[in-house]
Amino acid sequence: MAELLASAGTKIRAFTTGQKVKATVVSKNSKSLILDIGGKSEGVVVEKAFVEARDFVKTLKVGDTVTGTVLIPETRDGTVLLSLRQAAFDSSWERLEKAKEEVVPVAVFGKGVNPSGVTVDVEGLTGFIPGSQLGKEASKNSQGLVGKYFKARVLEVDRLANKIVLSEKEVSDAADIKAGKEALAKIKEGEVYEGVVTTVANFGCFVKLDLGKKGLEVEGLVHISELAWGKVENVSDVVAEGDKVKVEVIGTKDGRISLSIKAAMKDPWETAGTKYQVEAKVKGKVTRISDFGAFIEVEPGIEGLVHITNIPPGKRLSEGEEVDCLVQEIDAKAKKMSLGLVLTAKPIGYK
Numbered sequence: 001m002a003e004l005l006a007s008a009g010t011k012i013r014a015f016t017t018g019q020k021v022k023a024t025v026v027s028k029n030s031k032s033l034i035l036d037i038g039g040k041s042e043g044v045v046v047e048k049a050f051v052e053a054r055d056f057v058k059t060l061k062v063g064d065t066v067t068g069t070v071l072i073p074e075t076r077d078g079t080v081l082l083s084l085r086q087a088a089f090d091s092s093w094e095r096l097e098k099a100k101e102e103v104v105p106v107a108v109f110g111k112g113v114n115p116s117g118v119t120v121d122v123e124g125l126t127g128f129i130p131g132s133q134l135g136k137e138a139s140k141n142s143q144g145l146v147g148k149y150f151k152a153r154v155l156e157v158d159r160l161a162n163k164i165v166l167s168e169k170e171v172s173d174a175a176d177i178k179a180g181k182e183a184l185a186k187i188k189e190g191e192v193y194e195g196v197v198t199t200v201a202n203f204g205c206f207v208k209l210d211l212g213k214k215g216l217e218v219e220g221l222v223h224i225s226e227l228a229w230g231k232v233e234n235v236s237d238v239v240a241e242g243d244k245v246k247v248e249v250i251g252t253k254d255g256r257i258s259l260s261i262k263a264a265m266k267d268p269w270e271t272a273g274t275k276y277q278v279e280a281k282v283k284g285k286v287t288r289i290s291d292f293g294a295f296i297e298v299e300p301g302i303e304g305l306v307h308i309t310n311i312p313p314g315k316r317l318s319e320g321e322e323v324d325c326l327v328q329e330i331d332a333k334a335k336k337m338s339l340g341l342v343l344t345a346k347p348i349g350y351k
Contacts, residue, residue, distance in 0.1 A: 220257030229301025
């Protein structure tokens with residue numbers, strides 16, 4: 001038999017389970033795929049193996065070359081049963097990478113909702129749409145996306161980390177996003193705009209800017225530290241939704257705009273040099289206590305320090321307490337002021 005095989009010049013290939021084989025598509029129908037694997041018989045993809053790779057099989061045509069995995073080296077009828085799961089998996093990643101590169105939307109299927117966003121099936125893989133990437137309508141009812149097909153844009157593809165991040169709003173709110181980018185291009189740092197407070201949060205507020213042209217609207221964040229020259233404990237004490245405010249653009253990065261309400265106002269230190277003279281009496285409120293003294297706010301945005309050496313033994317100051325002080329020294333340019341306490345009683349231990 002060996003001599004006969006040798007004389008025939010035909011090399012019989014033996015396959016093992018799990019082996020990777022290169023194959024050429026011979027034919028396909030709605031239930032199976034026939035492949036030439038260079039063996040004594042053909043390779044077939046049928047039943048469960050066919051179903052799990054159905055979408056990938058649809059992209060194949062006769063003559064295409066694919067890599068399959070041997071499931072059963074030889075069935076009763078002598079064929080080799082193959083799986084295209086890995087090939088379909090690789091093909092899905094490649095299509096998503098291409099979609100990201102070419103900035104084209106892909107079809108996804110909503111699977112579930114969690115506090116962070118929506119999980120979806122995309123090309124047979126699991127992707128995620130963060131809440132921040134849901135459009136106006138979708139964000140109102142993210143649960144409504146579950147069980148439905150819709151389009152999204154690929155933002156991030158990382159095969160090694162098995163991570164796919166998409167954006168629904170880049171498709172549904174495309175017109176608004178385009179207008180927003182046009183508006184952002186017109187904004188320059190240092191310019192002052194009028195706007196309306198749209199959202200108030202514990203970390204600050206969002207302000208929609210009026211750029212003077214219909215359709216050009218953009219929102220920016222005013223951090224709590226940029227609300228006023230004085231210390232702000234609660235944002236709602238300073239602004240409310242619907243308030244009209246003036247803001248200065250202090251930063252534009254990654255499509256985000258940082259705004260400042262206090263920068264659009266006059267810095268109180270600009271006039272502090274003439275307003276507060278040395279030896280002048282001032283009233284203030286203790287804002288914080290440190291190891292080296294107490295900070296006193298004499299007006300919003302202007303604090304002075306009563307050094308610990310100027311606090312008599314036995315005298316205890318507490319935050320929020322109102323005190324009378326004397327201006328000992330002031331440097332408006334450096335925004336520094338030294339204060340002394342006006343004593344109304346003889347200090348303990350004073351002789």
